[in-house]
Amino acid sequence: MIKAVKGTRDILPPVSGVWNQVEATAREVFRSFNYHEIRTPIFEETALFSRGVGEETDIVSKEMYTFDDKDGSKLTLRPENTASVIRAYIEHRMDQIQGTKRLYYLGPMFRRERPQKGRYRQFFQIGAEAIGHDSPVLDAEIIELVAALLGSCGIHDSRLLINSVGDPESRGRYVAELKERLSAHLPELSVDSQRRAVTNPLRVLDSKDAQDQPIVEKLPNIHDFLNDTCRDHFAAVCRYLTDRGIAYEVNPRLVRGLDYYTHTTFEFLHGALGAQNAICGGGRYNGLAESLGSKVPAPGIGFSIGQDRLLMAVEDAKPDGFEPKSLDLFVAPMTEDAFNAGARMAKGLRLAGRSVEVAPAGKFKKLLELASKSGARFALLIGDDEIASGRFGLKNLATGEQVPVTAVELAGSLG
Numbered sequence: 001m002i003k004a005v006k007g008t009r010d011i012l013p014p015v016s017g018v019w020n021q022v023e024a025t026a027r028e029v030f031r032s033f034n035y036h037e038i039r040t041p042i043f044e045e046t047a048l049f050s051r052g053v054g055e056e057t058d059i060v061s062k063e064m065y066t067f068d069d070k071d072g073s074k075l076t077l078r079p080e081n082t083a084s085v086i087r088a089y090i091e092h093r094m095d096q097i098q099g100t101k102r103l104y105y106l107g108p109m110f111r112r113e114r115p116q117k118g119r120y121r122q123f124f125q126i127g128a129e130a131i132g133h134d135s136p137v138l139d140a141e142i143i144e145l146v147a148a149l150l151g152s153c154g155i156h157d158s159r160l161l162i163n164s165v166g167d168p169e170s171r172g173r174y175v176a177e178l179k180e181r182l183s184a185h186l187p188e189l190s191v192d193s194q195r196r197a198v199t200n201p202l203r204v205l206d207s208k209d210a211q212d213q214p215i216v217e218k219l220p221n222i223h224d225f226l227n228d229t230c231r232d233h234f235a236a237v238c239r240y241l242t243d244r245g246i247a248y249e250v251n252p253r254l255v256r257g258l259d260y261y262t263h264t265t266f267e268f269l270h271g272a273l274g275a276q277n278a279i280c281g282g283g284r285y286n287g288l289a290e291s292l293g294s295k296v297p298a299p300g301i302g303f304s305i306g307q308d309r310l311l312m313a314v315e316d317a318k319p320d321g322f323e324p325k326s327l328d329l330f331v332a333p334m335t336e337d338a339f340n341a342g343a344r345m346a347k348g349l350r351l352a353g354r355s356v357e358v359a360p361a362g363k364f365k366k367l368l369e370l371a372s373k374s375g376a377r378f379a380l381l382i383g384d385d386e387i388a389s390g391r392f393g394l395k396n397l398a399t400g401e402q403v404p405v406t407a408v409e410l411a412g413s414l415g
């Protein structure tokens with residue numbers, strides 16, 4: 001039997017209904033902050049990600065689904081969407097429209113990681129990017145937007161970690177210092193960190209390997225290397241967050257796994273997720289457009305929420321309004337005429353916004369069984385007698401109580 005590929009999964013009803021509610025809530029929050037949807041392709045030229053995200057990152061060096069197309073071009077299933085959004089911004093000359101461009105997206109991403117709870121090879125992100133300005137006001141806006149979105153989904157117990165990874169000037173000095181310090185301890189580091197100490201020393205900072213910790217703990221703090229511009233930017237972001245009542249913890253080790261970040265980086269963590277506890281990651285990327293070959297600068301900041309993880313947190317919090325929606329009415333007709341009468345009533349109810357399932361004509365007992373399995377709140381029992389009298393049996397499936405109703409009374413009787 002053919003099964004879903006390792007690291008992918010089917011989202012089935014009724015859980016898919018909760019996914020829809022989370023997406024509808026996210027769209028509503030985006031609308032309230034004036035963000036508009038962008039839909040980019042699911043595959044792009046490989047160079048977009050290798051240049052944008054960085055050759056030395058885990059994503060590009062190990063995790064991309066890349067294939068040769070028949071015309072010889074190299075294509076990759078998108079492992080993330082920020083590079084694609086910036087490509088689209090440049091390609092469509094969105095810089096020529098005045099003002100900050102506020103874009104959001106929802107959709108699947110692909111990374112060939114080792115699957116575990118909260119980590120998949122096809123996973124879903126809800127994200128946004130504010131492009132065209134380097135003001136810290138936008139860093140605060142983006143973080144406020146994540147907090148609002150999580151809050152609207154009933155998640156009130158996440159932790160926000162923030163940091164600054166500086167600009168190329170200050171980070172260059174910091175990385176040089178890290179390289180030098182780490183080179184003195186190479187044999188003591190884990191195999192992964194030995195490689196990163198040479199190729200991407202910043203990533204050693206967020207190593208989870210216990211062997212690396214004694215060395216990592218003694219490494220210098222990036223904040224001691226920030227120049228005045230970086231320091232001012234970070235201080236302003238912190239001030240804006242405090243002003244909006246958003247609690248945060250500064251974590252100088254938060255460097256994140258993508259190379260495009262400058263200045264602010266942040267993550268939201270959530271306790272219900274286990275080892276994969278980052279529900280959202282984001283940051284500023286002022287040089288990304290230029291690294292993709294653009295002459296037009298497109299400074300920006302954005303975030304991506306892991307939707308699979310957000311759903312785990314929603315399941316844990318059980319907020320009101322996020323239960324799977326139940327069926328309003330199950331129509332149980334006992335004859336062909338009853339079926340036609342039921343189908344006509346269903347048409348009117350659906351137009352009025354009710355959810356209705358009409359069963360094919362059948363035996364009374366079997367229909368009642370189907371009705372109670374359907375999860376409907378009410379069943380409408382129709383036989384030839386009911387058609388003749390114009391009064392139908394409306395059964396409340398939770399209480400078992402049954403009352404006669406006319407077709408006109410039906411809509412008002414469903415609560």
Ligand code: HAM
Nearest residue numbers: 080082119120123278279280281282283302303304306
């Ligand atoms: P990221 O940290 O790589 O950032 O991913 C963001 C979030 O996606 C993570 O915090 C996590 O919740 C979720 N995620 C990542 N990988 C997986 C996986 N294999 N399975 C399940 N969930 C996963 C980015 O993708 C950046 N584009 C964020 C950004 C937007 N930065 C600026 N703008």
